[in-house]
Amino acid sequence: MEVQIFGTKSCNESKKALRFFKERRIKTHFVDLKERAAATGELKRFAERFGVEALLDRQGKRFRERGLHVAHVPEARILPLLVDDPMLLVTPLVRAGNQLTVGWDEAKWKQWTAP
Numbered sequence: 001m002e003v004q005i006f007g008t009k010s011c012n013e014s015k016k017a018l019r020f021f022k023e024r025r026i027k028t029h030f031v032d033l034k035e036r037a038a039a040t041g042e043l044k045r046f047a048e049r050f051g052v053e054a055l056l057d058r059q060g061k062r063f064r065e066r067g068l069h070v071a072h073v074p075e076a077r078i079l080p081l082l083v084d085d086p087m088l089l090v091t092p093l094v095r096a097g098n099q100l101t102v103g104w105d106e107a108k109w110k111q112w113t114a115p
Helices: 012-023 042-050 061-066 075-084 106-113
Strands: 002-007 028-032 093-096 099-102
Touching: 002 012, 012 028, 012 106, 042 075, 042 093, 042 099, 099 106
Parallel strands: 002 028
Antiparallel strands: 002 093, 093 099
């Protein structure tokens, strides 16, 4: 099993996700969103499963910095917004094959790693 984690080095939830899989000796591929944005197709995969609204971090600092907290962001505009500015994503985004999670989801990850 190999796990791909999208997040930032400064995000505590992303650090905890990396530690969770490292402790279980599961190979991880970390994509730092500050260095490289997630591909549009990758974001679409998460959006199809959870909806684009679940990917947008409305509580985040970047959301407020851009003034989006006072604006109505229509659902059709969210995916292009996330592609242009990956710092608006809820992190970590974790993918293991066809299994996906958004944010910290230890219970789901334990199911993935159960023998």
